Amino acid sequence: MNRRKPVKALLARSRRLQQTGRSEPDGGLPLVRNKPGLEAVGVPITELPVPEQLVYPLLDYARQTVQAQVHVGESVLLGDSIAEGILATASGTIKAIEHRPIIHPSHRDALCVVLDVDATGDENTQSLATSDTLSTERLAQACISGLGGAGFGTALKLRAAQNKVANISDNSSETGIHTLLVNAVECEPLISCDEALIRSDAQTVITAVHTMIKLSVCQRCVLAIEDDKVDAIAMLSTAIDAVKSDTGVDVELVKLSAVYPSGAEKVLVQRITGKPLPTGVRATELGILCLNVATVVAAWRAQAGYPMISRIVTVAGSRANKPCNIRVRIGTSVADVLQSTGNAPEADDSRVRAGGPLSGFDLQSLSVPVTATTNCIAIEPPQSKSAAMACIRCSHCSEVCPVNLVPQQLYWYASGNDIQQAQRFGLDNCIECGCCDIVCPSSIELTSMFRYARSSWREQQQDKQDADIARERYEQRQRRLSHREQEARKIREEKKTQLISSKDPIADALARARARKRPS
Amino acid sequence: MTGTFITIAVMIMSMAAVGYVLSRLAEPARRTDDEDPDADIMSANLPDMQLIEEVNRRLPQTQCAQCGHPGCRPYATAIINDEAPINQCPPGGDALIEELAALLGTDVMPLDNDKGQTKSAQVAVIVEPDCIGCALCIAACPVDAIVGAPRYMHTVIADQCTGCELCLPPCPVDCIELHTINTPLQRWQWPKPA
Numbered sequence: 001m002n003r004r005k006p007v008k009a010l011l012a013r014s015r016r017l018q019q020t021g022r023s024e025p026d027g028g029l030p031l032v033r034n035k036p037g038l039e040a041v042g043v044p045i046t047e048l049p050v051p052e053q054l055v056y057p058l059l060d061y062a063r064q065t066v067q068a069q070v071h072v073g074e075s076v077l078l079g080d081s082i083a084e085g086i087l088a089t090a091s092g093t094i095k096a097i098e099h100r101p102i103i104h105p106s107h108r109d110a111l112c113v114v115l116d117v118d119a120t121g122d123e124n125t126q127s128l129a130t131s132d133t134l135s136t137e138r139l140a141q142a143c144i145s146g147l148g149g150a151g152f153g154t155a156l157k158l159r160a161a162q163n164k165v166a167n168i169s170d171n172s173s174e175t176g177i178h179t180l181l182v183n184a185v186e187c188e189p190l191i192s193c194d195e196a197l198i199r200s201d202a203q204t205v206i207t208a209v210h211t212m213i214k215l216s217v218c219q220r221c222v223l224a225i226e227d228d229k230v231d232a233i234a235m236l237s238t239a240i241d242a243v244k245s246d247t248g249v250d251v252e253l254v255k256l257s258a259v260y261p262s263g264a265e266k267v268l269v270q271r272i273t274g275k276p277l278p279t280g281v282r283a284t285e286l287g288i289l290c291l292n293v294a295t296v297v298a299a300w301r302a303q304a305g306y307p308m309i310s311r312i313v314t315v316a317g318s319r320a321n322k323p324c325n326i327r328v329r330i331g332t333s334v335a336d337v338l339q340s341t342g343n344a345p346e347a348d349d350s351r352v353r354a355g356g357p358l359s360g361f362d363l364q365s366l367s368v369p370v371t372a373t374t375n376c377i378a379i380e381p382p383q384s385k386s387a388a389m390a391c392i393r394c395s396h397c398s399e400v401c402p403v404n405l406v407p408q409q410l411y412w413y414a415s416g417n418d419i420q421q422a423q424r425f426g427l428d429n430c431i432e433c434g435c436c437d438i439v440c441p442s443s444i445e446l447t448s449m450f451r452y453a454r455s456s457w458r459e460q461q462q463d464k465q466d467a468d469i470a471r472e473r474y475e476q477r478q479r480r481l482s483h484r485e486q487e488a489r490k491i492r493e494e495k496k497t498q499l500i501s502s503k504d505p506i507a508d509a510l511a512r513a514r515a516r517k518r519p520s
Numbered sequence: 521m522t523g524t525f526i527t528i529a530v531m532i533m534s535m536a537a538v539g540y541v542l543s544r545l546a547e548p549a550r551r552t553d554d555e556d557p558d559a560d561i562m563s564a565n566l567p568d569m570q571l572i573e574e575v576n577r578r579l580p581q582t583q584c585a586q587c588g589h590p591g592c593r594p595y596a597t598a599i600i601n602d603e604a605p606i607n608q609c610p611p612g613g614d615a616l617i618e619e620l621a622a623l624l625g626t627d628v629m630p631l632d633n634d635k636g637q638t639k640s641a642q643v644a645v646i647v648e649p650d651c652i653g654c655a656l657c658i659a660a661c662p663v664d665a666i667v668g669a670p671r672y673m674h675t676v677i678a679d680q681c682t683g684c685e686l687c688l689p690p691c692p693v694d695c696i697e698l699h700t701i702n703t704p705l706q707r708w709q710w711p712k713p714a
Contacts, residue, residue, distance in 0.1 A: 059705065062706050063704075063705040063708075064704075064706050065704070065705075104705060105708075105710065106705065106708045108708070110705060267576050391528075412531060446714045447708070449708040449712070449713055452709065452710040452711060452712045452713065454710075455708070455709040455710045456709055456710075456712075458707075459707060466581075467579075467580055467581035468581070469680070470581040470582070470583065470663050470680070471576070471581040473663040473664055473665070473680060474583045474591060474592070474593075476592075476664070477662065477663065
């Protein structure tokens with residue numbers, strides 16, 4: 001009954017929806033965007049001066065430790081590799097490799113490479129040769145990773161999308177990327193780094209998108225943006241007409257109603273294709289390559305020889321003095337960003353959040369370095385927490401859930417630690433957007449509970465995997481020991497039968513003893 | 521009289537038929553979450569081997585022998601053969617007891633404190649300068665997590681170590697230490713809200 005339709009059918013439906021009007025989301029909240037820090041149209045984004053010290057956590061996108069490829073005292077140049085997937089974003093000397101606080105909800109330290117920047121830190125940032133075409137190798141070389149959400153390596157994502165495609169759909173012969181989905185929808189209403197990028201140079205954005213079309217060999221390209229970014233849309237439309245490409249694939253500009261959280265890949269694919277992503281299936285597995293607009297531009301710059309050394313960060317929030325979008329070298333501390341932009345929190349009770357007021361988390365230390373995924377630093381007043389009351393089953397949370405879950409039921413199971421049951425109700429699909437928290441009349445911390453339940457489930461699965469390995473090793477050892485025991489017994493038996501079968505055992509024993517006796 | 525009876529009978533039958541049709545129609549919409557995999561195991565009265573397997577799958581596989589059996593599978597076998605209660609596994613703790621009670625349909629009981637206390641995950645570490653290379657710990661390790669050769673220094677493969685402590689008693693120079701595992705960042709868990 002609920003059989004998944006083939007991707008082509010989904011896309012056809014999405015086209016129909018676009019013709020009849022834009023596809024409306026199932027849930028989400030029409031949050032008002034108070035566009036902070038967006039200067040006049042076409043003004044280039046200011047760049048933060050390179051600080052004296054840069055810090056790089058030795059972690060990959062999944063928070064796994066990576067090995068440092070430099071040692072203390074070594075001089076590095078801009079673009080040199082510090083570890084797998086991490087580049088020096090300025091030239092200087094490695095001062096230390098030590099534990100430092102990082103941007104992570106646990107507020108724990110992690111091993112970091114500390115770089116003292118030379119006076120020549122702001123030299124030419126082109127460290128690679130210019131090439132005529134963009135290649136996956138170049139993406140890896142320039143350390144291009146997602147600038148929108150999880151920070152997955154773009155080269156890896158592209159390869160995954162090219163290799164592992166669409167045997168989920170009924171016609172499994174389909175391979176390759178059929179749709180390139182460029183995500184210009186902001187993660188949160190407060191964040192405006194993507195819009196700032198488009199408004200600073202829309203033509204570059206479209207040129208970059210065409211480069212990515214060529215690289216991904218897709219059949220269709222969708223550029224998704226909220227319909228309230230009027231200036232950006234106008235500039236993009238002009239640029240789409242102006243930039244000609246030989247690929248024969250046009251950039252379709254799809255305007256989505258500004259509903260939070262449309263920027264999340266899962267929700268965006270649902271709104272573009274008209275169908276939700278099946279549980280546990282990534283867009284790449286359906287042949288949809290979803291990339292953030294800033295990532296696409298970074299990839300285009302990599303072709304011209306510029307590695308990814310900086311990103312645009314939105315500094316905003318209701319306690320921010322001068323909200324702005326600013327280009328920051330990766331590795332700059334949050335304190336430096338706030339200080340240089342004149343946004344250092346004045347009131348003691350201000351909270352500095354990484355990643356926006358809704359989906360982010362509070363920072364305990366401001367010395368944490370900006371990473372490729374730090375899209376926003378929000379300065380907010382203290383949380384006015386009203387005590388949670390009992391769930392009255394009003395169903396507001398189910399109405400706003402953008403991925404069609406029943407948060408009240410999930411909460412019921414998760415709070416009772418029945419995470420397995422919560423999983424059956426689709427806990428895995430939760431994108432932790434926080435919409436349910438906003439509408440809950442009983443002020444229940446639903447999202448925190450789901451974050452707990454999801455991480456706890458992951459941990460349980462990991463524990464199970466570890467136990468499976470231990471069991472396998474134990475059983476293998478048992479097999480080996482019993483095999484050895486059997487072998488030993490067999491040899492003993494053979495000897496015994498030999499002895500018994502002997503005609504004159506006493507003479508044989510004497511002969512053996514004589515043979516053993518050493519010649520004196 | 522007969523007419524009324526027939527009418528009633530026809531009504532009952534038609535209602536039953538309608539009910540049946542409705543139930544069939546509702547079938548595809550029924551959620552799969554009603555199907556509890558554990559319930560199947562209980563009701564199907566599986567042969568013992570399969571039950572042992574089910575119990576063993578839930579045990580923590582530390583192979584620590586704190587339960588008095590020489591490993592997790594022997595303990596699982598003892599539970600199914602009614603030779604051991606379900607509360608003898610300190611690493612599994614109360615969570616395991618609840619799980620086993622649900623699986624086997626028995627009562628939840630407190631952990632047998634004589635067997636030991638539930639500890640946080642730990643890993644054995646050989647103090648390498650002190651190791652004399654006697655190879656006794658290698659023979660004691662139930663999961664082959666120690667590498668080394670006679671008269672050469674040994675070391676523990678931390679990823680494979682279950683923290684069972686079985687290598688401690690055979691060591692003649694007491695050079696094995698147990699360290700509590702500091703959860704790596706990628707395995708960090710959000711705290712449960714109050």
